[in-house]
Amino acid sequence: MSILDHVWLGVLAVFHGPALFSLFGLPIPVALVMVLLGVVAGIIVGATPGLGGPMAMAISLPILISIFGFRPEALLPVMGFLVGVMKGATLGGAVPAILFNTPGTPDAYMTTLDGWPLARNGQAGKALRVAHASSVMGDSFSDLVLILCAPFLAVMVERFLDLPEKAALLILSLTFIAAVMGGSIGKGLISMGLGLLIAAIGTGQDFYPRLTLGMPSLAEGFSVVTVVLGVLVLGEVFKSLEDGLRDARSGSRPDTRPRGPQALTRADFGRILPYVCRSAVIGTVIGALPGIGSTLAATLGYTLGRARHARRGGSPAFGEGAIEGVAATEAANSAVSGANLIPVLSLGIPGNAAAVFLILAADSIGGFNPGPWVFRVPTTGSNPEMVVAFGLFTMMLVANLLNWTLGGAVMRASGIMARIPRSLLLPSVVLVTLTSLYVQAPEMMTLVVTLIFGVLGYLMRRLGISPLPFIIAFILASPLERAIRQAFAATGGDVWFLVNRPVSAMFLLLGVWVIVASLRRKSPR
Amino acid sequence: MTGSHRTLLLAAACAAFALATLLIWIPADVDSSVIQLVRRRASIGDAMAPAVAAVILLLGAVVLVFERQREATPGLPRESLVFLGLTVLIIALSFVLMRWTGPMLTVLAGLDYRPLRASAPWKYLGFGLGGFVLVAGLVALAERRFSWRGTLVAALVVLGLIAIYDLPFDDLLLPPNGDF
Structure with missing residues (x-):
């Protein structure tokens, strides 16, 4: 079967998959319903300061697995929901940024710069419409790039990279992630080293499980879900709870009642379009590089948009309620989400927290192992993993369609979520997280271990160490060790196997260059 | 204590942990070495992965020492x-x-x-x-x-x-x- 046949099978898997119910005699596929629910849930959590897409994905994953089970048919509905959350949350993050000057997600901070002045001028409705249109346009562009690039890149990787090159590529990716995450390459490397070390505990090929300190409870190692939920979710909740204590807000809010027309006119659309296009490209390029988050994309999109606006003498200026400012930010941060899946699907390397949860879902359910082999065309029959990948692309496009059509209304309605106090929301998130974890791994010890990782995540954040290199290193540790073992064996025990071959040597040199460049870039002049 | 002092302290703690892992924990708690001979064929042993992790941790600590002037570590009040x-x-x-x-x-x-x-x-x-x-x-x-x-x-x-x-x-x- 050709790639095009797999594309068609992927589309059919979504639209002709198991039906949840019938509407006027028309079967409604469960995958589509899950995408819809995911988009709505994503917008709502994105609009809730303190939650965000990754946290919602973490909480919903065990519930979804409980509902759909560990069967290959569960892959599309579960991933459809997660993709919906990922896309919806990006859209929803703009809501509190515009309405309450409180970014729902970190990347929506730049949206407050023009969104809040617009709201104070009674133009909140228009600002939300601009954010909606820009976000969905950026996201759609990014998805198209993903769909065109990921299979091509995966085929190239499979065709031209052998075991040593793949091992070197993993090392380069980890180095890159450590270098670009957070403010310091040193802290990035520490985070990555800790992730690799924790992943080594209780694993290995010897009869004796390594680094267990003689404790039988460590012999099985740490499960990915325990580490991810502890460090990413509990660590963030602990920090947000404490930050909430410090944020003693007082005083009355300015009047943001609507004044004047709120609709997005054709002239408005013409004004924002150049900014959206430019930011969509910026967000997509940044999203395709593993480890660089949407916050940087939003900052770059906004900064370049502001320079263009100033050159043209646009009024109002950026920062004073320019709809172009909202458009430049929202298009850039939304364009990251699709492109972020390029390294996941073509290389098996998660580039951000949302991708981590997609890998976690695939890993928990089984039947889909993201990496270059996903797009391997079989000589006979079909490649089920490629069908799932194209099903995933189909669901991403459906999620975009839903964002286009329903997203705006859900966005405007979810403004109320920003009024829920963090002090009530975050403790509830802790119990929901722990319960959903226990349901997957029914042992109280799992909860204790998750709490310990939560403390680690909190301390890392407080010490200015980004936890994402830790998580990504933890996830990639096993594939990296396997690749190195296989490459070493395949080269007949050559200890120089990583530097003997030009491509792998080039990847390693690039890794060294990334570290040196990061050090030089940040050095004071 | 200033931010750069805290950075130095963090680097020292990480370096100490990395060295303890390399010199004490791994030798005492891993069965095979970094590279081992099995049936006269060289293969990678179980000590390789944690040793690489500890070296990266140590490297991070060393880099952090060079970064201490511009990378202020927030305190833990x-x-x-x-x-x-x-x-x-x-x-x-x-x-x-x-x-x-x-x-x-x-x-x-x-x-x-x-x-x-x-x-x-x-x-x-x-x-x-x-x-x-x-x-x-x-x-x-x-x-x-x-x-x-x-x-x-x-x-x-x-x-x-x-x-x-x-x-x-x-x-x-x-x-x-x-x-x-």
Whole structure:
């Protein structure tokens, strides 16, 4: 079967998959319903300061697995929901940024710069419409790039990279992630080293499980879900709870009642379009590089948009309620989400927290192992993993369609979520997280271990160490060790196997260059 | 203590941990070496991965020393440590209540918990009390006071989770019932 046949099978898997119910005699596929629910849930959590897409994905994953089970048919509905959350949350993050000057997600901070002045001028409705249109346009562009690039890149990787090159590529990716995450390459490397070390505990090929300190409870190692939920979710909740204590807000809010027309006119659309296009490209390029988050994309999109606006003498200026400012930010941060899946699907390397949860879902359910082999065309029959990948692309496009059509209304309605106090929301998130974890791994010890990782995540954040290199290193540790073992064996025990071959040597040199460049870039002049 | 001093301290702690891992932990707690000979063929041993991790940790510490002038590490003030301690204490207390409330009450009633772990009301006792204490305690910590609103939210969250996980699924077990 050709790639095009797999594309068609992927589309059919979504639209002709198991039906949840019938509407006027028309079967409604469960995958589509899950995408819809995911988009709505994503917008709502994105609009809730303190939650965000990754946290919602973490909480919903065990519930979804409980509902759909560990069967290959569960892959599309579960991933459809997660993709919906990922896309919806990006859209929803703009809501509190515009309405309450409180970014729902970190990347929506730049949206407050023009969104809040617009709201104070009674133009909140228009600002939300601009954010909606820009976000969905950026996201759609990014998805198209993903769909065109990921299979091509995966085929190239499979065709031209052998075991040593793949091992070197993993090392380069980890180095890159450590270098670009957070403010310091040193802290990035520490985070990555800790992730690799924790992943080594209780694993290995010897009869004796390594680094267990003689404790039988460590012999099985740490499960990915325990580490991810502890460090990413509990660590963030602990920090947000404490930050909430410090944020003693007082005083009355300015009047943001609507004044004047709120609709997005054709002239408005013409004004924002150049900014959206430019930011969509910026967000997509940044999203395709593993480890660089949407916050940087939003900052770059906004900064370049502001320079263009100033050159043209646009009024109002950026920062004073320019709809172009909202458009430049929202298009850039939304364009990251699709492109972020390029390294996941073509290389098996998660580039951000949302991708981590997609890998976690695939890993928990089984039947889909993201990496270059996903797009391997079989000589006979079909490649089920490629069908799932194209099903995933189909669901991403459906999620975009839903964002286009329903997203705006859900966005405007979810403004109320920003009024829920963090002090009530975050403790509830802790119990929901722990319960959903226990349901997957029914042992109280799992909860204790998750709490310990939560403390680690909190301390890392407080010490200015980004936890994402830790998580990504933890996830990639096993594939990296396997690749190195296989490459070493395949080269007949050559200890120089990583530097003997030009491509792998080039990847390693690039890794060294990334570290040196990061050090030089940040050095004071 | 300034931010750069804290950075230096962090680098020193990481370097010490990395060296201890390389020189003490790995030799003492891993069976095979970095590269081993099995049937006269060289292969990578179990010590390779943790050794590489420790070297990266050490490298990070060294790089951090060079970065200390421009990378100020935020402090961990006493209030943060107290907050973290109280948070862990509340969650740990809730775990203890979750784990032991059901079994203790069944002992008092002259019953064995294991056969009752899937029967109402026994299966809800530990989760109900532990979950309630967890949420209500953390809300009180965040608001610096006990409030009826917090206790109501805690009760609703516990009931909601029972409704989501327990009522529709026979095969799912709420904490701590999987341990019995």
